[in-house]
Amino acid sequence: xxxxxxxIHDVADLAELLRQAKLVKxxxxxxxxxxxxxxxCLLFFNASLRTRLSTQKAAFHLGLHTxxxxxxxxxxxxxxxDGTVMRGDKAEHVKEAAAxxxxxxxxIGIRTFAGLKNKEEDYAEQVIGQFKxxxxxxxLNLESSTRHPLQSFTDLITIEEHxxxxxxxxxxxxxxxxxALPQAVANSFLEWMGATAxxxxxxxxxxxxxxxxxxxxxxxxxxxxxxxxxxxxIYAKNWSSLKEYGKVVSEDQSWMVTAEKMKLTRQAKFMHxxxxxxxxxxxxxxxxxxxxxVIPQAANRVVAAQTVLQEMLxxxx
Ligand code: CP
Numbered sequence: 001x002x003x004x005x006x007x008i009h010d011v012a013d014l015a016e017l018l019r020q021a022k023l024v025k026x027x028x029x030x031x032x033x034x035x036x037x038x039x040x041c042l043l044f045f046n047a048s049l050r051t052r053l054s055t056q057k058a059a060f061h062l063g064l065h066t067x068x069x070x071x072x073x074x075x076x077x078x079x080x081x082d083g084t085v086m087r088g089d090k091a092e093h094v095k096e097a098a099a100x101x102x103x104x105x106x107x108i109g110i111r112t113f114a115g116l117k118n119k120e121e122d123y124a125e126q127v128i129g130q131f132k133x134x135x136x137x138x139x140l141n142l143e144s145s146t147r148h149p150l151q152s153f154t155d156l157i158t159i160e161e162h163x164x165x166x167x168x169x170x171x172x173x174x175x176x177x178x179x180a181l182p183q184a185v186a187n188s189f190l191e192w193m194g195a196t197a198x199x200x201x202x203x204x205x206x207x208x209x210x211x212x213x214x215x216x217x218x219x220x221x222x223x224x225x226x227x228x229x230x231x232x233x234i235y236a237k238n239w240s241s242l243k244e245y246g247k248v249v250s251e252d253q254s255w256m257v258t259a260e261k262m263k264l265t266r267q268a269k270f271m272h273x274x275x276x277x278x279x280x281x282x283x284x285x286x287x288x289x290x291x292x293x294v295i296p297q298a299a300n301r302v303v304a305a306q307t308v309l310q311e312m313l314x315x316x317x
Contacts, residue, residue: 002311006128006141007149008191021157021307028061028306034313035064040107042068042142045127048111050274051142051150054301055109061306062313067105080126094130102135107312111142114182116246122146122182123211138316140308146211148184151273152192154304158297159198159233162269167197168232169266173224174204175281176251177238185273186239187214194218203227207241207249224255231265236272236281259285269293 004010011017023030040059044052052068059066069075078097079090086093101108110131114122122145132139141149159170172189186202191214193200202210203221221227228234236257241249256279262268270282270292278284286292 002308002315004132004139004141005149005308005312006125006132006139006144007147007188008152008195010149014195017153017307017311018157018160020310021153021303024061024306024310025300025303028302031310032061032063034310035059035062038063038106038313039065039067039104040109040140040309041101041105042066042109043101043111044068044070044142045072045110045112046143048142050298050301051111054298055140055142055150055305055309057302058305058309061302062309064107064309064313080130094127095134098131098134099136102137105137106316107138107140107309108135109140109142110144112144114145114184114246116180116182116240119242119245138312140312143184145182146184147188147191148273149188149192150301150304150308151185152188153308154297154300155189155235155271155273156192156196157300157303158271158293161296161300162293163232165232167199169199169201169230170233170235171227171231171268172200172202172235172237173227173257174208174255175236175238175257176253176255177248177277177280178251180240180246180248181238183210183239183242186210186237189235189237190214190218201227201231205250205252205255207243208239209242210239211242225261225264228261228264228268231268234262234265234268234270236270236276238281253280256280257282257286259283259289262286262289262291267291271297274298 076092077090079093112127128144203224241247
């Protein structure tokens with residue numbers, strides 16, 4: 001059962017979802033009638049390559065018609081606050097916008113990044129929450145302020161495919177980036193990894209601690225090289241500070257993932273959600289090596305999206 005897919009908390013049985021993903025990968029068109037006469041709107045408040053394309057491809061495999069709407073470009077500027085006197089630049093309230101979109105479509109996918117100005121607002125997940133409340137239709141999270149569950153499910157599928165031991169060591173490492181990025185991918189990755197039997201470690205410079213709701217029970221190692229020792233998977237990602245909310249408190253280039261550091265691992269596979277800045281987050285020598293699995297990882301975005309859409313269509317006939 002999956003009414004919405006906004007986080008791992010919407011997954012009733014993770015092992016079963018993984019089993020379904022395997023079947024989807026083997027036979028992508030096995031359920032091409034499931035979405036017949038159904039439609040989905042993919043609503044983008046922010047840019048995307050993988051999510052935009054892979055979710056459409058997944059829908060195509062299910063016979064589900066998809067409309068992509070870049071709301072910031074072609075739509076009205078939305079108001080999310082209750083009781084506002086709407087004399088400013090926001091022409092439409094989410095109460096009407098969500099309700100109207102809900103009249104047109106059977107599933108609504110939403111991408112809405114953290115604003116990185118107000119932690120409480122971002123962590124309240126206002127946009128996803130309001131659409132859930134007013135659209136009256138199943139909501140698919142295409143990356144929200146605090147989570148990117150389609151990416152995390154993809155990451156889990158990819159690790160399952162490439163792991164050589166039952167309990168691989170999986171290291172999430174912070175890496176430098178010139179701009180402030182949300183914590184969503186890192187939060188979500190740890191949330192999903194926390195649901196496995198893997199040995200999970202997170203490494204970052206002091207000042208980049210994530211919300212404890214996501215790191216609970218996961219060791220934080222401040223020495224990146226120590227964390228890399230005997231790792232089976234290195235997952236690199238930048239995120240901005242939670243404590244000094246949305247700030248870049250360090251751009252320390254010594255945290256870039258290099259071929260030299262990869263030698264400390266057990267020939268670990270290198271992963272990143274993409275897009276990735278070459279020679280800032282990770283050296284060419286790693287990204288272009290056999291150890292990098294970023295392309296098969298990105299390919300699995302279709303598998304993850306299709307598996308989730310199947311489950312949503314079954315739950316919401
Ligand atoms: N990883 C990911 O979500 O990529 P896009 O931002 O390009 O969709």
